[in-house]
Amino acid sequence: MPTPPVTSRKRKRAHQYTVSYSEVQEVDNEGRVREVIVIEDTPPPPSTISPATTHTNVFSASYQPPVYSAPIRTRARAAAEAQTLSASSSSAAIVAPAPKKRKREPVDDSRGILTKKTATTLQQQQPVASTKSWASGSGTATADTSNGNIPCDDKEGHYIIVPDDIIYNRYRTVRLLGQGTFGKVVEAVDIHNQNRVAIKIIRAIPKYRDASKIEIRVLQKLKERDPTNVHKCIHLLHWFDHRNHICLVSELLGMCVYDFLKENDFAPFPRNHIQSFARQLLGSVAFLHDLHLIHTDLKPENILLVRNEYRLADVPVPGKRNAPPRTKRIVSSTDIRLIDFGSAIFEEEYHSTVVSTRHYRAPEIILGLGWSYPCDAYSLGCILVEFYTGVALYQTHDNLEHLAMMEMVMGKMPDRFARAGARAKPEFFKDGPRLDWPKPKASRQSKKDVRATRPLQDVIPPTDQINKHFVDLVRRLLAFDPAQRITVRDALHHPYFSFNIPEEL
Numbered sequence: 168m169p170t171p172p173v174t175s176r177k178r179k180r181a182h183q184y185t186v187s188y189s190e191v192q193e194v195d196n197e198g199r200v201r202e203v204i205v206i207e208d209t210p211p212p213p214s215t216i217s218p219a220t221t222h223t224n225v226f227s228a229s230y231q232p233p234v235y236s237a238p239i240r241t242r243a244r245a246a247a248e249a250q251t252l253s254a255s256s257s258s259a260a261i262v263a264p265a266p267k268k269r270k271r272e273p274v275d276d277s278r279g280i281l282t283k284k285t286a287t288t289l290q291q292q293q294p295v296a297s298t299k300s301w302a303s304g305s306g307t308a309t310a311d312t313s314n315g316n317i318p319c320d321d322k323e324g325h326y327i328i329v330p331d332d333i334i335y336n337r338y339r340t341v342r343l344l345g346q347g348t349f350g351k352v353v354e355a356v357d358i359h360n361q362n363r364v365a366i367k368i369i370r371a372i373p374k375y376r377d378a379s380k381i382e383i384r385v386l387q388k389l390k391e392r393d394p395t396n397v398h399k400c401i402h403l404l405h406w407f408d409h410r411n412h413i414c415l416v417s418e419l420l421g422m423c424v425y426d427f428l429k430e431n432d433f434a435p436f437p438r439n440h441i442q443s444f445a446r447q448l449l450g451s452v453a454f455l456h457d458l459h460l461i462h463t464d465l466k467p468e469n470i471l472l473v474r475n476e477y478r479l480a481d482v483p484v485p486g487k488r489n490a491p492p493r494t495k496r497i498v499s500s501t502d503i504r505l506i507d508f509g510s511a512i513f514e515e516e517y518h519s520t521v522v523s524t525r526h527y528r529a530p531e532i533i534l535g536l537g538w539s540y541p542c543d544a545y546s547l548g549c550i551l552v553e554f555y556t557g558v559a560l561y562q563t564h565d566n567l568e569h570l571a572m573m574e575m576v577m578g579k580m581p582d583r584f585a586r587a588g589a590r591a592k593p594e595f596f597k598d599g600p601r602l603d604w605p606k607p608k609a610s611r612q613s614k615k616d617v618r619a620t621r622p623l624q625d626v627i628p629p630t631d632q633i634n635k636h637f638v639d640l641v642r643r644l645l646a647f648d649p650a651q652r653i654t655v656r657d658a659l660h661h662p663y664f665s666f667n668i669p670e671e672l
Contacts, residue, residue: 461542
């Protein structure tokens with residue numbers, strides 16, 4: 168049976184234990200020499216807990232020292248396990264399933280390293296400008312300093328994460344932070360200066376290695392043009408090739424915005440925080456567009472909080488007059504960083520047919536009409552609505568159902584855009600530019616989901632001047648026709664940003 172979702176608010180804090188251990192060798196029943204960790208502790212050590220859902224006081228678990236669980240896996244043992252287990256089960260940390268607040272798409276390997284697994288957390292940091300270039304020879308592979316002859320990969324090409332492993336003779340691993348199609352992200356300590364960093368370790372598979380080289384090129388361009396990071400894109404500190412795994416080192420930041428929402432029971436952000444997030448995101452994406460770059464995968468998972476600190480506040484439960492107030496987390500700092508440039512594309516380069524994660528995908532992509540900078544603006548519109556409501560705007564995996572939901576939110580498609588879509592995807596239309604929904608084969612649940620999708624003015628009620636301007640900005644970002652969609656640069660000058668929004672809960 169699947170493990171039911173656990174509300175982080177109710178989870179007990181993990182107890183910290185001081186554990187001393189030593190490594191010895193023993194001979195098993197079949198005469199093989201095995202490495203064993205001998206743990207000397209009084210109480211049994213706690214089980215491994217997800218770094219995405221564990222907090223000590225107000226800090227994310229990514230800031231806590233590692234908690235070892237018994238038995239501790241050495242690299243030899245981990246390599247043996249990896250031959251029979253999948254990448255997810257061979258990880259050093261297991262992430263609890265997220266509540267079903269957002270439907271998920273199956274992993275699409277055709278998109279390279281774009282798609283992340285649902286449990287991807289915290290630091291999926293897409294570095295920027297390295298201290299060395301490809302021509303400098305910084306990509307030379309290095310040998311493992313501990314067990315050079317023992318395999319370091321599982322059967323899917325993921326690097327096996329072991330606490331206190333030394334990578335590139337410089338970085339001591341602490342814990343697994345996240346895992347996706349591209350590889351893994353770990354927290355590590357730079358033994359040269361004792362700084363904590365995040366390392367993105369790419370899978371040892373040619374297509375992912377090739378994609379990471381493109382990403383490094385993008386990140387170098389970003390840091391070159393913005394060395395002081397005014398535009399709040401993640402910066403690359405270092406990159407290298409370690410045992411056939413390209414590794415990208417960046418600063419260690421807080422959790423992604425989606426994880427903060429999840430751990431906050433999907434409570435929406437205060438309106439003053441949404442305005443701050445919107446201004447930073449539009450500025451970051453406008454900077455990319457000025458460099459002729461399209462991000463193509465904007466979503467809350469790719470937006471990191473710089474710090475995880477928050478305060479607690481009691482808020483009333485909407486629609487329940489006599490219900491006791493619930494506790495809500497209010498993030499202390501709205502400073503964020505935009506990450507994951509693994510799918511960023513220069514405008515003049517080849518554009519694949521399908522980009523963007525489903526929930527943030529623009530209609531021109533679904534209809535196969537080609538895409539450019541406006542697809543990023545559309546994704547930002549979806550993200551801002553999610554900040555306001557706490558949940559994704561579109562909960563679907565089907566193209567036609569997705570388009571039907573878009574019409575429920577924004578009204579009918581403009582005639583010119585619909586006719587272009589009908590020429591490209593005639594199976595989605597009937598009687599010319601009319602969307603062919605519902606199809607006879609549409610399920611009852613699908614029809615119900617579309618009917619339950621509310622118009623934008625109901626999602627963001629224009630109850631005051633702030634909301635009136637906010638919903639106008641979102642409506643312009645979510646325009647069907649990319650030619651009519653507001654640019655991110657123009658969006659920065661929208662009247663919504665002229666308001667000084669007071670602090671709210």
